[in-house]
Amino acid sequence: MNIVVLEELKAYIEPLTPDEHDALERSLLAEGCRDALVLWGDILVDGHNRYGICTKHGLPFQTVQNPRFQSMEDVHLWMIDQHLGRRSLSDFQRGVLALRKREIVAERRSRAKAEADQNAGPVPEAPTGDAPWEGEAPAAAMAAVLEPKPLQSREDIARAARLSASQVGMIEKIQKQAAPEVVAAVRAGDISLNAAAVVATLPEEEQRAAAAAGKDELKQAAKRVRESRRKPRDESAEASSDAAPEAAPASDEVSALRQRVAQLEAENAELRQQVQMLSAQLV
Numbered sequence: 647m648n649i650v651v652l653e654e655l656k657a658y659i660e661p662l663t664p665d666e667h668d669a670l671e672r673s674l675l676a677e678g679c680r681d682a683l684v685l686w687g688d689i690l691v692d693g694h695n696r697y698g699i700c701t702k703h704g705l706p707f708q709t710v711q712n713p714r715f716q717s718m719e720d721v722h723l724w725m726i727d728q729h730l731g732r733r734s735l736s737d738f739q740r741g742v743l744a745l746r747k748r749e750i751v752a753e754r755r756s757r758a759k760a761e762a763d764q765n766a767g768p769v770p771e772a773p774t775g776d777a778p779w780e781g782e783a784p785a786a787a788m789a790a791v792l793e794p795k796p797l798q799s800r801e802d803i804a805r806a807a808r809l810s811a812s813q814v815g816m817i818e819k820i821q822k823q824a825a826p827e828v829v830a831a832v833r834a835g836d837i838s839l840n841a842a843a844v845v846a847t848l849p850e851e852e853q854r855a856a857a858a859a860g861k862d863e864l865k866q867a868a869k870r871v872r873e874s875r876r877k878p879r880d881e882s883a884e885a886s887s888d889a890a891p892e893a894a895p896a897s898d899e900v901s902a903l904r905q906r907v908a909q910l911e912a913e914n915a916e917l918r919q920q921v922q923m924l925s926a927q928l929v
Contacts, residue, residue, distance in 0.1 A: 647709070649697065650688045658722065659729050660739050660833070662695055671699050679707040686715045692728060719750055726750075730807065737809055738832050738839060741817035744807035748797040816843035825850045827857030828864070836861035841868035 662670065679700050683693035690697060691712065700707045715721055726743045729735065735743075797803050800811045807814065816839045820832060824846035832842045845853055845868050856867040 648688050649683075649685070649690050649709070651690050651694065651697070655689070655691060655721065655725070656694045659725055659743075660735065666734060667695060670695055674699050674705060675703065679705055682708040682710040685709050685711050686721055687711075689721075691715075691721055691725065719754055723747060723750055736833070736835060737807075737813060738817060738820070740807040741803070741809055741814055742821070744797065744803045744809075744814070745818065745821070747806065748803055751797060813839055816840060819843045820846050823847065825853035825857065828853050831857055831861060831864055837864045837868070841865055844868040844871045847871060 674696065679696055681693070681696070683697055684691045693707075696707065699705070712724065715724070726747045730740055730743055797806060800814050803809075804811045804814045809817075820829060820839070820842050824832075824842060828837075828842055828845055831837050832839065837845070841864065845856060845864055848856075848867065848871065852867070856863045
């Protein structure tokens with residue numbers, strides 16, 4: 647059997663940790679390869695670690711073709727969905743996969759719409775099960791139908807990755823702004839998503855220096871950034887407190903006016919009583 651291993655697909659998903667790989671090897675040696683390797687033609691799509699271990703030890707294995715694959719994008723989406731369900735993936739890894747899925751789906755649907763507009767025809771309906779397409783369908787349109795629900799909002803991505811919307815936001819910030827060394831620290835679990843997103847706001851050289859000093863320095867760097875953000879608010883509160891004495895005279899004036907009003911009201915009441923007494927004497 648001629649099985650082609652593409653490094654692109656092999657590296658597309660986070661690799662197993664050494665401990666996970668050793669555990670898989672022990673399981674295959676004890677129980678054999680029970681799950682079939684998934685192929686697209688001759689290309690190995692799923693089971694790279696099992697294939698490598700079985701080849702190393704001469705263990706037998708089975709293969710199965712996935713007839714729904716029409717393009718490499720289909721393969722990528724299928725791989726993402728398969729690995730999003732892995733319990734061993736970290737929050738960061740699941741978030742990255744869900745963001746990849748959003749990009750693929752958005753791009754293919756954009757192509758499908760452009761192709762449909764160009765051909766002045768509707769996007770074809772997807773066949774049920776593994777039934778073949780009826781007639782010739784544009785490749786991009788057919789690909790779009792295979793994934794009918796795009797991940798449009800941050801909440802959609804969060805649901806797909808089993809994360810909160812705020813966690814997805816932090817992962818997006820890390821991907822866009824973090825130095826590679828900081829990303830590596832998150833992948834290794836040395837710092838949290840929150841800390842990495844904070845460190846990512848620093849200049850790249852400072853990020854690299856903190857990462858080179860180790861995970862403790864990364865945590866301290868995040869702490870310093872948080873404290874620097876709180877400092878302006880504290881200074882603002884102190885400024886308001888300092889301004890309070892200046893407002894005292896105004897407060898004193900208000901109090902004096904209130905006393906004057908009370909005094910006038912008392913005098914007014916006394917005058918009324920005098921008027922009533924004089925009126926009674928006249929009668």
